[in-house]
Amino acid sequence: MNAVQQFTKGRIHDVACKPLKKFLDERGWLTELFRSDELEPEIMPAMSYVSMTQPGVARGPHEHVEQTDYFCFLGPSNFKVYLWDTREGSPSFGVKQVLYAGVDAPSIVVVPPGVVHAYRNIGTENGIVFNAPNRLFAGQGKSEPVDEIRHEELVDSPYQLD
Numbered sequence: 001m002n003a004v005q006q007f008t009k010g011r012i013h014d015v016a017c018k019p020l021k022k023f024l025d026e027r028g029w030l031t032e033l034f035r036s037d038e039l040e041p042e043i044m045p046a047m048s049y050v051s052m053t054q055p056g057v058a059r060g061p062h063e064h065v066e067q068t069d070y071f072c073f074l075g076p077s078n079f080k081v082y083l084w085d086t087r088e089g090s091p092s093f094g095v096k097q098v099l100y101a102g103v104d105a106p107s108i109v110v111v112p113p114g115v116v117h118a119y120r121n122i123g124t125e126n127g128i129v130f131n132a133p134n135r136l137f138a139g140q141g142k143s144e145p146v147d148e149i150r151h152e153e154l155v156d157s158p159y160q161l162d
């Protein structure tokens, strides 16, 4: 594990945050989540899943060794997203970045391997997050270890959520 204890605020290299474009009409709205003609081959999704997070609840902090996460914060709540760059050699090594995403700012957040990440539902409704990672959860046929380092239980963790 890398030993960064004090992170500085800033923007993390290779983390992408893009607005989701909603096409609104009298029936509701529609938004594209990903397109194979817009993504780099190395982050092309291998699977997708949706999670619901209750108000006030956080998921993470976690990091992946090989997996890039492709989170879409769709609403109906808002999330505070926390990112910490622990990649030695990264131009933003030791940087912490905070983003807000969800119903008031529908967004895609791309998180590369080695960037510790967590998010909290800061709204009053259940919130939906779609993820399309570029690796299969637990590998082919769920036969491999899960590519995930969990930091939730770390004593004196540098990855603090407020």
Ligand SMILES: Cc1cn([C@H]2C[C@H](O)[C@@H](COP(=O)(O)OP(=O)(O)O[C@H]3O[C@H](C)C(=O)[C@H](O)[C@H]3O)O2)c(=O)[nH]c1=O
Pocket: 049, 051, 059, 060, 062, 069, 117, 118, 119, 131, 137
């Ligand atoms: C991710 C995943 C999970 N699961 C099962 C495994 C557990 O029984 C259950 C909950 O998964 P987990 O405890 O890994 O979820 P979180 O710890 O909340 O992690 C989530 O939030 C943090 C911030 C993330 O970065 C993860 O990618 C995201 O899944 O769903 C599956 O069956 N398939 C999957 O692809």
